[in-house]
Amino acid sequence: MRTKIVAGNWKMNKNLEETEALLSELSAMLPDSTAEVIVAPTFVNLQAALAALQGSTIKVSAQNMHFAESGAYTGEISADMLLNLGVDIVILGHSERRAYFGEDDAFLAKKVKTAVEKGMKTIFCFGEELEDRKSDNHFAVVESQLKNALFDLDASAWQHIVLAYEPVWAIGTGETASPEQAQEMHAFIRKTISDAYTSSVADGVSILYGGSVKPGNAAEIFSKPDVDGGLIGGASLVAADFVEIIKAI
């Protein structure tokens, strides 16, 4: 059985007090669920989030990290710094990192390598842009993102990988991939991994869908056999909405 996951990517939202308030609201409302629930506040509030969630089943993730051990990388955060705090989950390759900070697959491959070597659960994001889909290039784009960022990993490293397919045209736009489009792509991703590794590697990896998941569309998207949960942006900032999405798993 693959792990079902609902992860909230808070992006650059919520100050310290707002972080604590949202987590206390969320903890109070958290339904019993078989899904692993993860929240990713901004770096400066990770420690407060861990403190607020002591004794809770909700896990804390970082939104990014650097690939180097340590050193002259002003403004960056290392895997060891996160682990030292008690954060062992990281989101890498989000489309906003790719679009605004120039992170490409070769660069992300280094980050993923470090994260998995450190034993961190690595939520790797990827997905095509609108132009790729319009030109029917979306499968080729996704295949190349996987190949260039992940396929140098050993099969054993895949135990640490969670994939998040996020078509760029659906992120923060209110536009969602239809449940059929999500399923079609997730099945393609699993097949691509199976061809590059083995079917057991492919069957074991949780593939989340991300892009305008809301309480109203989550259940239908999550009902698809190759969709193992969601990476939620905007709707994860409102406790009641995030809870409804967790219930939809």
Ligand code: PGA
């Ligand atoms: P969204 O963001 O749910 O606001 O579309 C998803 C994401 O960026 O991970």
